[in-house]
Amino acid sequence: MKKSILDSKDMESFVVLGATGSIGVNALKVISAFGKKVEALSAGSNIELLNEQISLYSPSLVCIANSWDLKRLEPKGAKVFIGEEGLLEMLSLAKSLKVINAIAGFAGLHASLKTLELQKDLILSNKESLVVAGSRFDVSKIIPIDSEHFGLWYILEGLKAKGETNVTRLIITASGGALRDKSAKEVLDSKLKSVLAHPNWKMGARITIDSATMVNKLYEVLETYWLFKDLNKNLKIDSLIERSSSIHSLVELEDSSLLAHLANPDMRLPLSFGIGGKEAFKESIINKLDLKDLVKIDFREIDTKLYPLWKYKDLLLEKPSLGAVLNASNEVALEAFLSENLSLKVIVDIVSKTLEAFKDTKINDSLEDILALHKEARSVALKQLHDLI
Secondary structure, three states: OOOOHHHOOOOOEEEEEOOOOHHHHHHHHHHHHOOOEEEEEEEOOOHHHHHHHHHHHOOOEEEEOOHHHHHHOOOOOOEEEEHHHHHHHHHHHOOOOEEEEOOOOHHHHHHHHHHHHOOOEEEEOOHHHHHHHHHHOOHHHEEEOOHHHHHHHHHHHHHHHOOOOOEEEEEEEEOOOOOOOOOHHHHHHOOHHHHOOOOOOOOOHHHHHHHHHOHHHHHHHHHHHHHHOOOOOOOEEEEEEEOOOOEEEEEEEOOOOEEEEEOOOOOHHHHHHHHHHHHHHHOOOOOOOOHHHHOOOOEEOOOOOOOHHHHHHHHHHHOHHHHHHHHHHHHHHHHHHHHOOOOOHHHHHHHHHHHHHHOOOOOOOOHHHHHHHHHHHHHHHHHHHHHHO
16 A cells, blocks of 8 residues: 555655745744754745744755845855755755745746655645646645645545545635625726735735736646546536635535535645644644634635636646646736736736637647747737737
8 A cells, every 4th residue: 555645754854945935934833843854945035034044943955046145145054055956956965855845936846846856745835836837747746735735635535545536526715816896897907006905814916916816726726637637537626716715625526515624724734734744633733713714604606707817717627738828928917017007907918818829739748848838928928918018
């Protein structure tokens, strides 16, 4: 019988990539709570927080994105690496067999691939790894820590333990984002400040914008496809808005029963399983849902008038390699939206037009072809941006 990743008891140290982001920060807290060690950290430009983490967790390896930040870095004896090349070298030198990839964006893809090439367990938060190159991953070596995919995994593991495999549909939930109570016109006309005002929590700017456009959920639908595609060849994948963010996932069985996963959306539960394995049952570091949260549960369908990009869900599931096009076009649109005084309609138009341009393209699954497609789609998206503004 194949040994579960969660059965491992000899993994005492961790590599945390994207350590200064919200997930990286929470991951370090959970690692500390379990009494485990941090061998390596990577960060982007938040050197001040990284210096605090180095003092607190004493890693022996540290990677930063840019050489000009070396003068601000206080490594305290740690070996220092720079840029993507340095990051991959750091992964190769690290003795830790578990890597938490919480890097934001396309920049996290090569780190994920390198982790599995080195036969280390990948505790994955970086969405773009599977969205862009899901066909290149052995998902049996991945522990998903997005709340939605962890919830699906949690339910499915319970079913597997009982010998039940009659799953017909997987459903992940969405908050609806900051504009969920606006009219369709108000959504498309919205500027950055209103898009960033998420009703349920404070997140990074990019993921908050993706939540408002529903691109984040398109990403997660693709992640669901790659993570669980071997479950049932006729498996359906859907999504619903659940405004309280208390229910993260639902699994439908052949008899039409629905099993739901409810948990506090602070990431501590999935991180605890990824870091502590089955020890997670023994630890009291999980914030429990209060009963008052349960009475707020409120499901809604995803309205394509409010979220026009959601109409591409079925196309992406039919041709999941188009994830590279989705990500490239969304990156271009996000960069423009964050730096210019533009309306949300620009993101919708750029992503829509780029996906339309590639929807009939025959896509090969080699990494070289996927990366070439991503680059080409980015060029097309940049042209669309130029035409729009």
